[in-house]
């Protein structure tokens with residue numbers, strides 16, 4: 001009896017908890033955000049948009065094409081994290097709010113004065129530019145509308161803008177920021193450009209252009225036999241800007257029954273790489289066109305799919321009416337309609353393995369040859385593939401090239417390759433060959449092998465980097481040694497790339513900021529010096545070649 005009462009109580013508690021969780025969630029979503037730029041918002045990127053290896057986890061807010069716009073806190077809260085990196089988010093600020101969400105502001109030029117001071121102290125204490133600092137106290141509390149930063153173009157940003165995110169604080173999963181009543185004027189329905197048809201049992205596909213009357217249509221008649229699936233190439237535009245943005249949702253209907261829906265309401269960093277299975281990776285890699293596939297492969301656990309029937313795959317045994325509806329966040333919707341017909345005259349194809357090796361998605365896959373090894377964990381692939389492995393002797397460079405399948409086959413996890421080195425040489429590294437160029441991917445020594453991790457297939461080889469990095473002082477002519485003036489350098493390493501750098505003035509470590517995309521480092525003078533000063537800079541590449549620069553300035 002007691003057990004039953006306990007169980008009932010437990011159940012009631014559970015229901016209560018999940019109810020309050022739901023309530024909290026709803027509350028979180030209903031809390032409005034102020035504009036982080038203090039005025040009307042125009043977007044150069046939307047949530048869930050298709051990017052390289054990830055869905056876009058925030059919105060990109062335009063900053064009039066320039067650096068230096070004021071950035072304001074969107075909801076009352078305290079700074080919970082400050083991250084500075086030469087790539088990725090660049091300078092980023094995280095503010096935790098009491099409604100269970102965190103707002104994130106990235107690619108910043110700098111923070112407001114008090115945060116800037118705090119982070120600089122930390123950088124000098126740790127002697128590093130790159131920093132990832134979590135704050136447990138509530139020292140930096142801001143009301144909504146308070147100035148928190150200045151907009152910029154830091155990190156892997158393709159131009160000045162503010163990357164803005166809302167995350168669920170507990171899970172750090174990004175939520176579509178437009179759900180916080182950030183208002184975007186958008187009365188324009190998405191554009192549907194192309195339809196890709198996958199004849200799954202015929203091992204073929206075709207790309208068709210979409211035309212528009214009231215709705216979108218295709219001119220061609222689709223006849224097939226066996227299983228069939230679809231993909232769409234589409235985009236959205238908003239009022240008042242010419243930017244090409246992503247769509248919010250895609251629904252696929254077969255004879256008025258929904259068989260597939262994709263929606264960009266939330267994302268999950270741990271699953272974000274599934275984008276390479278969501279899109280048609282081949283089309284992206286070879287033709288530079290991004291298709292949303294409207295069907296889901298087995299090893300794709302993305303949670304943005306709903307209402308799936310048979311993973312979006314349709315059997316063509318009858319005539320079917322197909323309708324694809326594509327919407328933006330404001331629910332402006334475009335519709336593509338067409339019919340498919342079955343033709344039993346079309347012969348189904350049983351595919352033969354072209355290559356000797358088969359790689360399975362649900363197993364670990366290994367190649368173990370005399371001078372080459374490959375180790376891949378299970379669930380690294382999205383499907384089983386016939387793996388093309390070849391050793392190619394490159395005559396002109398006297399180099400062995402290991403061909404590991406094709407760059408257009410997507411991969412979920414990195415794999416390890418190890419290449420045997422005949423001679424010990426500390427300057428050896430593993431390179432991926434990309435359009436004839438050698439790209440450094442690693443140089444871990446394991447016995448007689450040099451090994452590295454790769455997240456993409458292609459051709460690999462051993463290479464040697466014996467050239468030191470280059471250091472070029474940028475502003476020698478107008479250089480003044482006084483507060484706020486900058487000392488800048490270009491630093492470059494054409495082979496293995498730069499691993500680290502260190503700058504000193506009068507033998508004391510000083511902060512040099514690093515902009516990877518511009519190969520630029522600079523120090524903003526923050527102390528009073530009596531001139532001349534002694535400046536030292538050391539730059540090291542990934543295999544350990546070290547270049548030193550020393551000068552008395554000005």
Ligand SMILES: [Zn+2]
Nearest residue numbers: 045059060163
């Ligand atoms: Zn962004």
